[in-house]
């Protein structure tokens with residue numbers, strides 16, 4: 095799931111920015127092919143979300159160059175698909191070249207190999223990490239990338255540190271800095287928190303779910319078990335939350351859908367937020383990748399038409415008449 099930061103203009107409404115009939119101004123939507131045996135739905139879902147994220151699409155277009163890996167270049171393969179999304183007359187396009195580049199890049203790790211099903215969230219995250227390497231290959235230390243042209247770290251990365259502070263004796267651990275491209279939350283923990291925190295915001299709910307089971311020993315060993323505090327230090331424009339399910343078939347699906355919020359405040363998601371912009375900003379849900387019956391599909395919010403679009407490989411449909419689960 096991706097939330098994108100969207101600042102409303104005073105008095106402005108998102109729906110008003112779209113004028114009926116101006117179809118030419120829409121970012122084009124096309125399907126991505128998935129022939130029998132290809133098992134490319136995980137990749138297709140990740141690519142559709144990346145394409146529909148305005149910030150990502152525009153930033154990628156504006157990048158002047160990259161360190162190319164030729165045949166196995168994920169960056170080039172993604173650019174080709176994006177250009178076909180824009181210019182092709184076909185309703186559905188092959189994603190084979192990107193699939194091949196992904197398989198070649200992760201050959202040694204035996205991940206994302208041709209014909210095998212894989213994880214869409216990890217695919218999304220790894221494409222972003224590869225883009226970082228194509229822009230700043232000298233910066234192997236991903237956690238400290240400060241390159242202004244790196245889309246991955248400038249737009250998606252959450253720069254965090256975690257620390258545990260003991261309420262009982264006051265001792266605190268050394269702050270541990272790290273970056274995250276996807277913030278993972280356990281579904282089981284989320285559903286447990288929903289019962290206890292009916293009045294809290296979606297962000298606070300996620301924070302509670304991601305810290306609740308994560309107790310550490312007091313740094314001075316006074317005997318207390320304490321919660322970890324995560325502090326956000328930057329203001330990411332796109333925030334991705336990955337929900338971790340305990341099993342393929344879960345009876346928590348309806349409950350999860352019911353607890354999903356369409357707005358997210360970063361101040362709720364983390365113990366503390368230091369960046370002023372991040373404190374004020376509110377993020378809106380703009381995309382989702384879903385998994386069911388060994389198959390991935392995705393939903394994305396089409397900014398210009400203010401409509402949700404459903405992507406299932408070659409099939410693209412506008413979502414109409416969303417019913418709220420009571």
Ligand SMILES: [Zn+2]
Nearest residue numbers: 162163167170
């Ligand atoms: Zn290239």
Ligand SMILES: [Zn+2]
Nearest residue numbers: 226239244247
């Ligand atoms: Zn980077």
Ligand SMILES: [Zn+2]
Nearest residue numbers: 260263312316
């Ligand atoms: Zn203590």
